[in-house]
Each structure stands twice: as structure tokens, then as C-alpha cells.
Amino acid sequence: xxxxxxxxxxxxxxxxxxxxxxxxxxxxxxxxxxxxxxxxxxxxxxxxxxxxxxxxxxxxxxxxxxxxxxxxxxxxxxxxxxxxxxxxxxxxxxxxx
Numbered sequence: 001x002x003x004x005x006x007x008x009x010x011x012x013x014x015x016x017x018x019x020x021x022x023x024x025x026x027x028x029x030x031x032x033x034x035x036x037x038x039x040x041x042x043x044x045x046x047x048x049x050x051x052x053x054x055x056x057x058x059x060x061x062x063x064x065x066x067x068x069x070x071x072x073x074x075x076x077x078x079x080x081x082x083x084x085x086x087x088x089x090x091x092x093x094x095x096x097x
Contacts, residue, residue, distance in 0.1 A: 012084050014043075014063065015077035017051035023082030024048055030079040043080055059071045 017023055025047045028038050042065050043049070052069065055064040059070040 002052075012082055013078045014049060014072070014080040015061070015074050017049070017061075017063075017082070017084070019054060021047055022050040022085045024085065025030040026083055030076075034076065034079070038076065038080065041070055042068070048085075049062050049080075049082065059080055063066050 012023065014023065014025075025043055025045055028035055028043055028047060030038060047065060050064040051061055052064050055061070058074075060073045061067050061070045063075060063077075
């Protein structure tokens with residue numbers, strides 16, 4: 001019997017990614033200079049992004065994007081919509097339950 005915890009992709013924002021977790025960018029929900037900067041950094045629709053490090057106080061977070069590592073503040077990362085990829089690491093899966 002299938003429940004609500006099926007392995008369907010879940011919509012979230014870049015700031016929701018846990019360390020080691022990967023998402024695929026759906027859209028950048030910002031305007032003006034912030035939008036232009038995020039797009040210039042390579043945060044384009046369909047791009048895979050992985051959260052790799054977090055500052056000791058939790059902000060900013062470093063993300064791996066197209067082979068480069070970018071540090072984004074929570075405020076900026078929260079406007080980037082992503083679809084979470086299924087987790088293949090059993091330890092990370094246990095944390096999400």
C-alpha cells in the first residue's frame with residue numbers, strides 16, 4: 001500500500017537542501033539585479049545543484065553548481081525553486097523521515 005511518503009520529487013527551495021542533497025532548479029523567483037545575478041551565476045532552469053558546506057552559524061551555504069562552488073545567503077537561496085532528487089544514501093534518508 002502506498003502512502004504519502006512515496007518517492008515522488010518534492011518541490012522546495014535551494015535553502016531547503018540538506019548538506020549532500022541535490023536538487024534541480026525549476027525557476028528563480030526574484031526580480032531585478034538579484035534575478036540577473038543568480039542567473040549569471042548559472043542558476044538556470046534544469047541545472048543540478050548540491051549543498052556542500054554550511055557556515056558555522058548556518059549562513060551562507062556553499063552549493064556545487066556546474067562544477068563551481070558558490071556561496072549564497074539564505075535570503076537569496078530561498079527564491080530559487082528546486083525539485084529535490086531522490087536520496088540514495090540510507091543515512092540521509094533516515095534523517096528525512
